Amino acid sequence: MRIIPEHTKCLVIDYQEKIVPAMAKREELLANSVKLISGLKILGIPLAITGQYTKGLGLNLPEIFAAAGTEEYIDKLTFSSYETKEVKEWLNDTTRHVLICGIEAHVCVLQTAIDLKEAGFSPVLVTDCISSRKESDRDIALIRAQQEGILLTTSEAVLFELTRRAGTDVFKQISKLVK
Secondary structure, three states, rough: OOOOHHHHHEEEEEEEEOOHOOOHHHHHHHHHHHHHHHHHHHHOEEEEEEEEOHHOOEEHHHHHHHOOOOOOEEEOOOOOOOOOHHHHHHHOOOOOOOEEEEEOOOHHHHHHHHHHHOOOEEEEEOOOOOOOOOOOHHHHHHHHHHHHHOEEOHHHHHHHHOOOOOOOHHHHHHHHHOO
16 A cells, blocks of 8 residues: 555654653664654645643653644643544544654554554554664564554655655655655
8 A cells, every 4th residue: 555645644642851761762763753754844744743641741852843843732641642632633534644653652652553543544653763661562562553454664665655756856855864
C-alpha cells in the first residue's frame, strides 16, 4: 500500500521534557524525529502534537516545536491519542494514513496505532522516531504492531515515498535534509 501525501497526517506523540531524558538512544531519537517533522513540514503533511499530562510531565521539547513550526499541542490524559476528542476531530474523511512518531513505543504509541487501525485508518509507525525507556519494550511493541497489521517504516523511507519523484525543489530539500 502506497502512502499518498494527500491522504496522510502525522501524530507527534509526547516528546516531553521529563520523559525524553529517560528514553533509550534519545539523541538518535531526537535527531531522526526532528528530521522527519522538518521533512513533513516541507511536504505540507499536517501534524498534530500531543502531550501526556503536561502538568506533570512538562511540555514537548523546544526542538520538536521548532521543527513543527508551532507550539500548539493537544493535552491528553488517555494513553491512546485517538481517545481524545481533539485528535478524532483533527482526523477527517480524507485521512487514510496516519504516521506516528514519539514515545513511549509500548504505551501511548502502540495504543494509538491499535485504536487508529480499529477505526479504519492505516497507522504507520516510523520506527527510527519511536522509543521507550527500555529497548526491549520498544522491540516488543513493534512486533505487536506488526501482528496487529500496522505498517512499519523509517523516516528516510517515508519522506522519499511522500516526495514521489526526483528532480524537483521538494526532492532537493528532502535529499539535503536526510543527508
